[in-house]
Amino acid sequence: MSKVSVNLSVNGSQHEVWVFPNDLLLDVLHDELGLADVRYGCGEGVCGTCTVQLDGEPVSACLLFAVQVTGREITTVRGLLGEDDSLHPIQECFLRHGGAQCGFCTPGMILTAHSLAERANRPSRAEIRYELVGNLCRCTGYTKILDAVEEYVDSRPSEGA
Amino acid sequence: MTLETEAVERFRVVGGSPAHHDFVDKVKGSLLYAADWKLPGMLHGKVVRSAVAPGRMVSVDIQEARAIPGVVAVLTAQDVPSNRVVEHASGGLGELTVEMPVLAHDRVRYVGEPVAVVAAVSAEIAEQAAELVAVDYADLPGVFDAEQALREDAPRVHEDGNVLVNWRLSSGDVEAGLAEADVVVEGEYRSQHVEHAYLEPEAGVGWIENGVLTLRVSTQVIEHVTDIAAILELPENKVRVIASYMGGGFGGKEDMTVEPYLALLVWHTKRPVRMIWDRQESMLASTKRHPFVMRYRTGVRRDGTILAQHVDIIGDAGAYPCLSARVLFAGAALSCGPYRTPNASIRSRAVFTNNVPTSAFRGFGAMQVVFGYESQMDRIAERLGLPADEVRRRNFLARGDFIPTGESLETAVAVPETLDRALSRLGERGEPSGPTKRVGRGFACGMQPYGRTIWFYDRASAWLSLLGDGTLLIRTGVTDLGAGQAASLCQIASEILGVALDDISIYIGDTALNPPAGGTFATRQLYMSGNALLTAARELVDRIAPVAAELLDCPADALVFQDGLVRVGKGERLGTGLSLAELVKECGDRGVSTAHLSTWRAEAGTFDPSTGKGGSFPDYTYGTHAADVEVDVETGEVVVLRYVASHDVGRAINPVRVEGQIQGGAMQGLGYALLEDIVLEEGNNVSTLFANYLIPNALDMPDIEVEIVESGEGKGPLGARGIGEPPIAPCAAAIANAITDAIGRRPSRLPMTPERVLELLAEEDQ
Numbered sequence: 030m031s032k033v034s035v036n037l038s039v040n041g042s043q044h045e046v047w048v049f050p051n052d053l054l055l056d057v058l059h060d061e062l063g064l065a066d067v068r069y070g071c072g073e074g075v076c077g078t079c080t081v082q083l084d085g086e087p088v089s090a091c092l093l094f095a096v097q098v099t100g101r102e103i104t105t106v107r108g109l110l111g112e113d114d115s116l117h118p119i120q121e122c123f124l125r126h127g128g129a130q131c132g133f134c135t136p137g138m139i140l141t142a143h144s145l146a147e148r149a150n151r152p153s154r155a156e157i158r159y160e161l162v163g164n165l166c167r168c169t170g171y172t173k174i175l176d177a178v179e180e181y182v183d184s185r186p187s188e189g190a
Numbered sequence: 191m192t193l194e195t196e197a198v199e200r201f202r203v204v205g206g207s208p209a210h211h212d213f214v215d216k217v218k219g220s221l222l223y224a225a226d227w228k229l230p231g232m233l234h235g236k237v238v239r240s241a242v243a244p245g246r247m248v249s250v251d252i253q254e255a256r257a258i259p260g261v262v263a264v265l266t267a268q269d270v271p272s273n274r275v276v277e278h279a280s281g282g283l284g285e286l287t288v289e290m291p292v293l294a295h296d297r298v299r300y301v302g303e304p305v306a307v308v309a310a311v312s313a314e315i316a317e318q319a320a321e322l323v324a325v326d327y328a329d330l331p332g333v334f335d336a337e338q339a340l341r342e343d344a345p346r347v348h349e350d351g352n353v354l355v356n357w358r359l360s361s362g363d364v365e366a367g368l369a370e371a372d373v374v375v376e377g378e379y380r381s382q383h384v385e386h387a388y389l390e391p392e393a394g395v396g397w398i399e400n401g402v403l404t405l406r407v408s409t410q411v412i413e414h415v416t417d418i419a420a421i422l423e424l425p426e427n428k429v430r431v432i433a434s435y436m437g438g439g440f441g442g443k444e445d446m447t448v449e450p451y452l453a454l455l456v457w458h459t460k461r462p463v464r465m466i467w468d469r470q471e472s473m474l475a476s477t478k479r480h481p482f483v484m485r486y487r488t489g490v491r492r493d494g495t496i497l498a499q500h501v502d503i504i505g506d507a508g509a510y511p512c513l514s515a516r517v518l519f520a521g522a523a524l525s526c527g528p529y530r531t532p533n534a535s536i537r538s539r540a541v542f543t544n545n546v547p548t549s550a551f552r553g554f555g556a557m558q559v560v561f562g563y564e565s566q567m568d569r570i571a572e573r574l575g576l577p578a579d580e581v582r583r584r585n586f587l588a589r590g591d592f593i594p595t596g597e598s599l600e601t602a603v604a605v606p607e608t609l610d611r612a613l614s615r616l617g618e619r620g621e622p623s624g625p626t627k628r629v630g631r632g633f634a635c636g637m638q639p640y641g642r643t644i645w646f647y648d649r650a651s652a653w654l655s656l657l658g659d660g661t662l663l664i665r666t667g668v669t670d671l672g673a674g675q676a677a678s679l680c681q682i683a684s685e686i687l688g689v690a691l692d693d694i695s696i697y698i699g700d701t702a703l704n705p706p707a708g709g710t711f712a713t714r715q716l717y718m719s720g721n722a723l724l725t726a727a728r729e730l731v732d733r734i735a736p737v738a739a740e741l742l743d744c745p746a747d748a749l750v751f752q753d754g755l756v757r758v759g760k761g762e763r764l765g766t767g768l769s770l771a772e773l774v775k776e777c778g779d780r781g782v783s784t785a786h787l788s789t790w791r792a793e794a795g796t797f798d799p800s801t802g803k804g805g806s807f808p809d810y811t812y813g814t815h816a817a818d819v820e821v822d823v824e825t826g827e828v829v830v831l832r833y834v835a836s837h838d839v840g841r842a843i844n845p846v847r848v849e850g851q852i853q854g855g856a857m858q859g860l861g862y863a864l865l866e867d868i869v870l871e872e873g874n875n876v877s878t879l880f881a882n883y884l885i886p887n888a889l890d891m892p893d894i895e896v897e898i899v900e901s902g903e904g905k906g907p908l909g910a911r912g913i914g915e916p917p918i919a920p921c922a923a924a925i926a927n928a929i930t931d932a933i934g935r936r937p938s939r940l941p942m943t944p945e946r947v948l949e950l951l952a953e954e955d956q
Contacts, residue, residue: 065226066219068437070389071469075880078389106219120217124209127846130854131672132216133223133389133437161888165880167387167438168672169850170857172893 035099039064040108048095055079055090058105066106066136070165077164080137081105085148087141087163106136109143119143119181128177130168138164142178151187154179202752203685204908207846210677210691212435212670224393224408224434225466232395233262235448235455235465236316238306238323239475240298243509243873244347244544245327247296247305255308255322260315263459264323266306267295270454271423275446275510286355288348288542290510292421292450297330299347299509300546301873302475309455309463332544334873336506337483339541347509347542354507354540355515357522359802361594362533367498371489375569379486379562381922381940383506383868384479385877386551387885390437392447392476393466396456402702405452406432410443410669411709415701417446418453429453433669433699440671440858441550442476444711445512473878477549478868480505480517480540484525484562490570494581498533499566501525503559505548507540512549514540520639521555523806526594527563528605528637529585534594536802544873550711552858556638557919561940564634564923568930578927579609582635596803602903604838605635605812611897612816612836619818620831626824629831630932633816634923639807640713640912641905644795650718651705652726654683655785656734658778660754660770662689664696667707668719673914674847675715679723681843682907686727688751689770705787713811713912716843718792720907726788734784737777742766809904811911813837815856815920819928823951826944828864828929835920836897840904840911852917853894859921861886867941 032047039062046061058064058081067090070078074089081090082104109117116124119139129135138161145152145160152160157178158171166174215221252264267273275290294305306323310316331345338344339352346352368374394407403424412431419429436443448465455463467476487500503521507514522538571578587593587603612633622629642648652666664683670676680694697704707719731751738756739746742763750759757767768776777784795805818831835856842848865884869877877883884890904911922940930936935950 059226060228063228065222068223068389069225069391069466069468071880073469073879073881076389076469110218114218116214116217123217124213127207127209127213127850129213129216130674130850131388131390131436131438132212132221133672135216136219139217158888163887165389165885165887167389167440167858167885168854170853170855170894171886171888171891172853173846173850175888175893 054093057095077137122177122181126177227395229462232462233309234313244330248326251324255319260311336541357538359536364535367533368489372492386442388438396452397462430702444550479551480548482558503538508547517555524556608814608836612814628932632927634920636920638916641808648792650722651789652722661693713914717906722790724907730786811916826947838899855917859918863922863925
């Protein structure tokens with residue numbers, strides 16, 4: 030097996046990387062591009078610590094090959110940061126509510142919640158719970174994460190307003 | 191609650207919930223964990239594990255693995271200088287002295303036991319090579335159940351026998367107490383193997399720098415540096431362990447994980463090596479929570495007063511000792527719960543089997559027994575026709591009361607307040623949502639120790655330095671599990687020294703550069719390092735205050751350290767002050783050091799195993815959890831409708847983080863109660879996927895409602911008690927009592943899955 034060249038668009042930057050066809054997107058992002066905010070947690074697509082947004086949709090980077098995502102826009106949690114490394118409002122909400130403990134699940138959790146907020150008009154707490162089932166957290170018990178996401182979605186202008 | 195209003199002392203920083211450095215890095219995704227480290231020429235390590243057990247190792251062939259291009263090392267037992275995982279800290283506690291090899295050499299005792307270790311230029315090649323290490327095993331008879339392992343004719347896991355330790359605690363005369371009782375209630379309770387399931391798997395990177403073997407790993411205990419040095423037969427000062435901020439640990443990173451294997455590969459290849467256990471490997475081979483079999487006989491008077499209790503505990507230690515002796519001690523010492531038990535007879539045994547080893551896990555033996563004693567309390571109430579809370583209130587321990595080890599309690603026992611708060615928060619009961627549904631309410635009280643058993647002479651050190659610009663540097667060997675261990679220390683320092691939190695940097699977890707603080711386990715870090723830091727900060731103030739007093743022309747006790755300034759807080763010179771930067775300069779001019787190291791020592795004591803008497807733990811954290819559940823009698827499904835957790839935390843240093851500990855602990859406890867089960871079939875783990883080992887997700891459980899009680903009575907800094915472990919403990923009993931209330935049948939086996947609830951419903955009426 031030999032390496033192939035792929036163009037990856039990550040957080041608004043273009044990267045040409047040489048990968049094996051069976052290299053996982055997770056490993057390429059983490060080890061080749063140095064995006065340590067995309068994390069190995071289970072390799073089964075269950076825990077959500079490797080969540081990235083692919084054209085805005087949350088996906089598990091451990092279940093994708095890097096060669097599958099050329100031409101798609103990949104967003105990691107660092108991509109949400111503003112100019113000068115300033116926090117995105119959803120990150121501010123997590124900070125304010127203590128929605129992180131060990132922090133390992135946090136990037137994936139934020140990306141999934143952010144994607145929901147972009148897609149849905151003021152989702153309810155029950156809808157947020159449903160959306161977050163693919164992001165496991167072993168530390169917080171979820172309550173503060175839900176509080177953070179709820180505040181964020183409630184702070185956004187509702188559709189048509 | 192009078193307890194809270196009595197806590198009148200005012201704090202500026204403590205008691206608030208500022209988001210500190212670690213939180214900011216966590217929401218940005220910029221915190222670097224153990225796997226996030228890459229060095230030039232770095233190799234990838236992989237442990238080769240036994241696929242069968244028990245078995246005698248007939249031959250190990252590494253030729254084929256070694257021949258793969260890209261493989262740099264394949265090491266077996268003969269390559270380990272001293273092939274023992276030294277567990278020096280538990281020395282003398284176990285009745286058997288049993289060694290655990292780093293790499294198995296003559297036989298394997300559990301499935302997943304390390305037999306070789308590989309380093310290669312890529313993780314894929316390392317994995318390929320690991321699969322090609324050929325080990326021939328001759329089958330040996332195994333034993334996979336702790337009770338069976340106790341039988342005379344059971345196969346021996348170790349030559350000396352299967353009982354690692356047999357603790358006996360006793361007080362009074364239990365037979366006389368039982369004879370005097372109006373009613374004797376018996377119960378048998380069983381719990382399961384459980385996985386820690388921290389989301390960050392075991393990981394680390396090692397390299398050699400200045401001739402020093404350096405490991406940066408996800409660990410709760412950097413003090414394992416001495417064990418690593420012993421394995422490699424290196425001087426202790428030639429090994430350095432750096433602890434990264436952990437992505438969770440819960441006790442599972444208290445024993446060594448990747449360290450000895452990384453160390454061997456780095457030392458052998460002289461190259462940097464990274465090792466990450468994949469999730470399935472972690473689930474297969476990492477230590478688990480002990481399954482307990484608990485048998486209780488409790489004698490009570492007609493009014494509910496406990497007269498005597500007999501407790502027998504059997505814990506499955508798995509194939510090696512790890513921390514089992516201590517876990518079973520904690521189980522024994524706490525087996526009577528927060529109740530006066532004048533006559534007690536307690537036996538607690540850790541038993542070897544050919545299952546995966548069990549060891550530390552949040553709650554540490556003291557949590558399994560809550561399911562036992564709180565089920566007993568409800569049974570007693572049922573038998574006597576008394577309200578469940580009333581039976582408990584008649585027996586609650588209070589300050590000055592004795593526990594079965596013969597010690598008296600030195601701080602307030604605010605368990606009644608937590609009971610009141612939990613029950614009143616639940617309020618009115620709901621109605622069933624359908625014809626097949628039954629609702630029930632249950633609660634459970636508990637006590638959990640914080641701090642190590644006092645015969646370990648525990649101590650912790652912290653070092654502070656006020657710098658020239660008025661900022662503060664803290665150095666301490668603390669490891670941070672993710673619970674804010676480092677941030678809480680910053681808050682205490684800010685409170686005492688008046689340095690803004692943003693002006694404090696803290697360096698943790700490094701055996702070479704930071705004063706030792708002891709590991710982060712036993713709910714000890716706030717208690718121990720918090721006291722060390724508080725002491726260091728106060729001593730530093732005492733040293734530099736006279737300089738400020740001279741400059742400001744006031745008595746030293748009139749000074750206030752606040753907002754980066756030293757001000758005169760009372761008297762004629764009120765309002766004058768100088769900045770900490772100016773004070774540091776003035777101290778420098780006078781030769782007064784603004785750096786300070788302090789070591790804090792916990793109370794010490796001894797325990798006599800022959801009499802079952804003596805010192806155990808420094809103090810306890812008390813709490814009550816209460817739940818409403820709905821049981822579907824057709825499917826057996828249990829839905830938790832409401833869940834309230836109340837604990838006396840002494841003082842909440844950071845209330846948001848305290849709430850977070852309680853919510854997260856309760857969620858783990860609910861997983862333990864209803865979902866989680868490592869299923870071992872003849873020692874083979876069939877739950878090695880997150881897809882079939884279910885930890886609670888965001889939909890499974892309700893919000894955890896928290897009621898914090900602050901008695902101000904803890905032995906930690908500023909009256910705090912530890913809160914790391916306590917909130918996981920009462921959950922299973924609270925849910926079991928609620929299910930019993932709903933369906934009239936009592937679960938006695940965990941987890942309480944729909945299948946088990948249906949089995950209960952199918953039982954004939956007792």
